[in-house]
Amino acid sequence: MKKNIAFLLSTSLLLIHFLSFSQWSLTGNSSTTPGTNFLGTTDNQHLFFNTNSSVRMRLLNNGNLLLGGATDNGYLFDVNGTSVFRNNLTVDYGTTNRRIQLRDNGLYMSRTSDGSYISSITANGEMVFNTRNHYRFYSNSVEYFTIYQDGNIGVGVSIPTSRLHVNGTIRAPVC
Numbered sequence: 001m002k003k004n005i006a007f008l009l010s011t012s013l014l015l016i017h018f019l020s021f022s023q024w025s026l027t028g029n030s031s032t033t034p035g036t037n038f039l040g041t042t043d044n045q046h047l048f049f050n051t052n053s054s055v056r057m058r059l060l061n062n063g064n065l066l067l068g069g070a071t072d073n074g075y076l077f078d079v080n081g082t083s084v085f086r087n088n089l090t091v092d093y094g095t096t097n098r099r100i101q102l103r104d105n106g107l108y109m110s111r112t113s114d115g116s117y118i119s120s121i122t123a124n125g126e127m128v129f130n131t132r133n134h135y136r137f138y139s140n141s142v143e144y145f146t147i148y149q150d151g152n153i154g155v156g157v158s159i160p161t162s163r164l165h166v167n168g169t170i171r172a173p174v175c
Contacts, residue, residue, distance in 0.1 A: 024039065040047055040059075049057040058066045066072060070080035085102070092099040101108040136158070137145040146154040154160030156167035 044061050046061055047059040048055050060072055064072055065077050067079045068081035070078040089102045090099055134148040136143050146158055148160050152160035152163055154165045157165045
Protein backbone atom coordinates (compact mmCIF):
# COMPACT_ATOMS: atom_id res chain seq x y z
CA MET A 1 0.00 0.00 0.00
CA LYS A 2 2.85 2.38 0.87
CA LYS A 3 4.44 1.65 -2.52
CA ASN A 4 1.17 2.52 -4.28
CA ILE A 5 0.83 5.81 -2.36
CA ALA A 6 4.47 6.70 -3.05
CA PHE A 7 4.02 5.85 -6.75
CA LEU A 8 0.82 7.96 -7.00
CA LEU A 9 2.46 10.87 -5.18
CA SER A 10 5.59 10.83 -7.36
CA THR A 11 3.48 10.47 -10.53
CA SER A 12 1.26 13.38 -9.44
CA LEU A 13 4.28 15.59 -8.71
CA LEU A 14 5.80 14.71 -12.08
CA LEU A 15 2.50 15.50 -13.84
CA ILE A 16 2.19 18.84 -12.01
CA HIS A 17 5.80 19.64 -12.98
CA PHE A 18 5.12 18.98 -16.69
CA LEU A 19 1.81 20.85 -16.68
CA SER A 20 3.34 23.90 -15.02
CA PHE A 21 5.95 24.22 -17.77
CA SER A 22 3.68 23.58 -20.74
CA GLN A 23 1.15 26.31 -19.99
CA TRP A 24 1.41 30.02 -20.58
CA SER A 25 1.31 32.20 -17.51
CA LEU A 26 -0.97 35.22 -17.28
CA THR A 27 1.89 37.14 -15.70
CA GLY A 28 4.46 36.40 -18.42
CA ASN A 29 6.82 33.63 -19.38
CA SER A 30 10.56 33.21 -19.31
CA SER A 31 13.05 30.84 -20.91
CA THR A 32 10.93 30.51 -24.04
CA THR A 33 12.29 29.38 -27.38
CA PRO A 34 10.87 31.06 -30.50
CA GLY A 35 9.37 28.47 -32.82
CA THR A 36 8.97 26.01 -29.97
CA ASN A 37 7.03 28.14 -27.48
CA PHE A 38 4.29 30.25 -29.07
CA LEU A 39 0.74 31.45 -28.66
CA GLY A 40 -1.38 30.00 -31.43
CA THR A 41 -2.65 26.85 -33.07
CA THR A 42 -0.85 23.81 -34.41
CA ASP A 43 -3.63 22.83 -36.78
CA ASN A 44 -5.10 24.74 -39.73
CA GLN A 45 -7.58 26.74 -37.62
CA HIS A 46 -8.14 30.47 -37.08
CA LEU A 47 -7.09 32.11 -33.81
CA PHE A 48 -9.78 34.28 -32.17
CA PHE A 49 -9.25 36.97 -29.53
CA ASN A 50 -12.33 37.80 -27.46
CA THR A 51 -13.32 40.38 -24.87
CA ASN A 52 -16.66 40.39 -23.09
CA SER A 53 -17.53 37.13 -24.89
CA SER A 54 -17.32 38.79 -28.34
CA VAL A 55 -14.71 38.23 -31.04
CA ARG A 56 -12.63 41.42 -31.40
CA MET A 57 -9.73 40.16 -33.51
CA ARG A 58 -9.18 37.15 -35.74
CA LEU A 59 -5.90 35.86 -37.07
CA LEU A 60 -6.90 33.63 -39.96
CA ASN A 61 -5.08 30.49 -40.98
CA ASN A 62 -4.02 32.27 -44.22
CA GLY A 63 -2.22 34.99 -42.20
CA ASN A 64 -4.84 37.73 -42.64
CA LEU A 65 -5.58 39.81 -39.52
CA LEU A 66 -9.16 41.05 -39.11
CA LEU A 67 -10.17 43.64 -36.51
CA GLY A 68 -13.58 44.85 -35.40
CA GLY A 69 -15.76 42.21 -37.04
CA ALA A 70 -14.27 42.60 -40.51
CA THR A 71 -14.90 39.75 -42.92
CA ASP A 72 -12.08 38.18 -44.91
CA ASN A 73 -11.90 40.06 -48.20
CA GLY A 74 -8.39 38.83 -48.95
CA TYR A 75 -6.58 41.73 -47.28
CA LEU A 76 -3.61 41.02 -45.05
CA PHE A 77 -4.88 43.65 -42.56
CA ASP A 78 -8.58 44.56 -42.53
CA VAL A 79 -10.28 46.89 -40.02
CA ASN A 80 -14.02 47.34 -39.65
CA GLY A 81 -14.56 50.59 -37.77
CA THR A 82 -12.78 53.87 -37.10
CA SER A 83 -9.03 53.68 -36.62
CA VAL A 84 -6.54 56.20 -35.31
CA PHE A 85 -2.84 56.08 -36.11
CA ARG A 86 -0.68 58.30 -33.93
CA ASN A 87 2.38 60.11 -35.33
CA ASN A 88 3.47 59.24 -38.89
CA LEU A 89 1.81 56.64 -41.11
CA THR A 90 3.28 55.26 -44.34
CA VAL A 91 1.42 53.10 -46.82
CA ASP A 92 3.98 51.61 -49.19
CA TYR A 93 3.18 49.66 -52.32
CA GLY A 94 5.99 47.16 -52.85
CA THR A 95 9.27 48.27 -54.37
CA THR A 96 7.80 50.70 -56.90
CA ASN A 97 8.11 53.74 -54.59
CA ARG A 98 4.37 54.34 -54.72
CA ARG A 99 3.48 55.45 -51.24
CA ILE A 100 1.25 57.70 -49.21
CA GLN A 101 2.64 59.25 -46.04
CA LEU A 102 0.67 61.10 -43.40
CA ARG A 103 3.11 63.12 -41.35
CA ASP A 104 2.83 65.82 -38.73
CA ASN A 105 3.55 68.44 -41.44
CA GLY A 106 1.35 67.19 -44.27
CA LEU A 107 0.26 64.53 -46.70
CA TYR A 108 2.80 63.18 -49.16
CA MET A 109 1.97 61.01 -52.15
CA SER A 110 4.81 59.72 -54.27
CA ARG A 111 4.64 57.50 -57.30
CA THR A 112 8.04 57.20 -58.93
CA SER A 113 11.65 56.68 -57.95
CA ASP A 114 12.59 60.10 -59.35
CA GLY A 115 11.26 61.88 -56.24
CA SER A 116 8.01 63.20 -57.72
CA TYR A 117 5.32 63.86 -55.15
CA ILE A 118 2.25 65.87 -54.33
CA SER A 119 2.33 67.42 -50.91
CA SER A 120 -0.31 69.29 -48.97
CA ILE A 121 1.39 71.24 -46.23
CA THR A 122 -1.20 71.79 -43.52
CA ALA A 123 0.87 74.24 -41.47
CA ASN A 124 0.13 77.15 -43.83
CA GLY A 125 -2.56 75.56 -46.02
CA GLU A 126 -0.66 75.58 -49.30
CA MET A 127 -0.53 72.66 -51.70
CA VAL A 128 2.87 71.90 -53.20
CA PHE A 129 3.38 69.98 -56.44
CA ASN A 130 6.86 68.66 -57.12
CA THR A 131 7.70 66.69 -60.25
CA ARG A 132 10.53 66.01 -62.64
CA ASN A 133 8.08 65.48 -65.46
CA HIS A 134 4.63 67.10 -65.80
CA TYR A 135 1.14 67.04 -64.34
CA ARG A 136 -1.98 66.27 -66.30
CA PHE A 137 -5.52 66.90 -65.10
CA TYR A 138 -8.27 64.64 -66.42
CA SER A 139 -12.03 64.41 -66.22
CA ASN A 140 -13.85 61.34 -67.59
CA SER A 141 -10.56 60.11 -69.14
CA VAL A 142 -10.14 63.34 -71.15
CA GLU A 143 -7.05 65.49 -70.53
CA TYR A 144 -8.02 69.14 -70.04
CA PHE A 145 -5.07 70.82 -68.38
CA THR A 146 -1.29 70.23 -68.31
CA ILE A 147 1.53 71.79 -66.32
CA TYR A 148 4.68 70.76 -68.17
CA GLN A 149 8.09 70.26 -66.59
CA ASP A 150 9.43 73.53 -68.07
CA GLY A 151 6.60 75.54 -66.47
CA ASN A 152 4.49 75.86 -69.61
CA ILE A 153 0.75 75.44 -69.11
CA GLY A 154 -1.50 73.80 -71.67
CA VAL A 155 -5.28 73.95 -71.83
CA GLY A 156 -6.54 71.33 -74.25
CA VAL A 157 -2.89 70.69 -75.22
CA SER A 158 -0.78 67.76 -74.00
CA ILE A 159 2.63 69.34 -74.70
CA PRO A 160 2.43 73.14 -74.38
CA THR A 161 5.07 75.05 -76.38
CA SER A 162 4.64 78.46 -74.72
CA ARG A 163 4.05 79.76 -71.19
CA LEU A 164 0.27 79.56 -71.83
CA HIS A 165 -0.82 77.39 -74.74
CA VAL A 166 -4.57 77.13 -75.31
CA ASN A 167 -6.38 74.99 -77.85
CA GLY A 168 -9.80 76.63 -78.08
CA THR A 169 -11.46 79.98 -77.49
CA ILE A 170 -10.07 82.32 -74.83
CA ARG A 171 -12.54 84.59 -73.09
CA ALA A 172 -11.05 87.53 -71.24
CA PRO A 173 -12.59 90.77 -69.98
CA VAL A 174 -11.69 93.97 -71.83
CA CYS A 175 -10.15 96.55 -69.51
